[in-house]
Amino acid sequence: MEKYFSVGKAAQESGLTAETLRHYDRIGLVRPCKTDKWTGYRYYSEAEIVQLSTVRALQCLGLSLQEVGEILAMEGLDKLVCTLEETMKKADKKIAALNEAKARIGRARDFYAAKSKTVPLTSGAFLRTCRERVILLSDTMTQPTLDNLWNYHRHFFAQLGAEKSPLFAFEDLAGVYEKEERTQMFALCSKHVPVPGLKILPAGDYLCEVCSREEAPDAILRLKKQSEQKSGVPAAFCVKLVVLTGILQWKYEIQVPL
Numbered sequence: 001m002e003k004y005f006s007v008g009k010a011a012q013e014s015g016l017t018a019e020t021l022r023h024y025d026r027i028g029l030v031r032p033c034k035t036d037k038w039t040g041y042r043y044y045s046e047a048e049i050v051q052l053s054t055v056r057a058l059q060c061l062g063l064s065l066q067e068v069g070e071i072l073a074m075e076g077l078d079k080l081v082c083t084l085e086e087t088m089k090k091a092d093k094k095i096a097a098l099n100e101a102k103a104r105i106g107r108a109r110d111f112y113a114a115k116s117k118t119v120p121l122t123s124g125a126f127l128r129t130c131r132e133r134v135i136l137l138s139d140t141m142t143q144p145t146l147d148n149l150w151n152y153h154r155h156f157f158a159q160l161g162a163e164k165s166p167l168f169a170f171e172d173l174a175g176v177y178e179k180e181e182r183t184q185m186f187a188l189c190s191k192h193v194p195v196p197g198l199k200i201l202p203a204g205d206y207l208c209e210v211c212s213r214e215e216a217p218d219a220i221l222r223l224k225k226q227s228e229q230k231s232g233v234p235a236a237f238c239v240k241l242v243v244l245t246g247i248l249q250w251k252y253e254i255q256v257p258l
Helices: 007-014 018-027 046-060 065-072 077-116 149-167 216-231
Strands: 004-006 042-045 126-130 133-137 169-179 182-191 198-201 204-211 238-246 249-257
Touching (some): 007 042, 018 046, 042 046, 046 065, 133 169, 216 249
Antiparallel strands (some): 169 182, 169 238, 238 249
């Protein structure tokens, strides 16, 4: 005895919604095989369930309803097999692209997860004790931008040239060095040899504040004033460390030596 399914049960069996089944019925894609003449209820057979499951699978591969309809109406097994093989090849390409996208997102997640642990949560001025740091100043870049920030290591290796580049390594930290109204972007060195543009940030206490890019000028003036009040001498320089807060978004951690 043939088994029949109501619209709700057919939707459940095929993994679709009842409204989707009604839409497919209206456009003639997959129609119920019988309608109760007394109640008007429509029923699907197991053959339509297979069709509905096939439609769902083909749509997951990105085929339009028109393309799906053409496959369902196709006659000749050889032609059908050939079409399904081509569809599977497209699926393989889509899966490969999705896997690559997933890997990229995973790397981005790990990158930002690591960065989130270093973002200061404090507001207002605070004191930070820093180790001695060696930075390489850029000979052309003065401020971070969307264009230069995400490939800034490449810029510094190009600046060093083929002979010196293998002798350097950089931490994942960019910033701006400011002295006597001159600003230069820098990269923090983890390995280095003497070259022009190398600068030592001395170890010691730094007066710091995290702020937006727009707030940075006022924050620098404020911290320099506080530093001079504490130490009795004007600060010789300050640095603005880039603190990532999102994709294509960042703030600065201002550091003024005491």
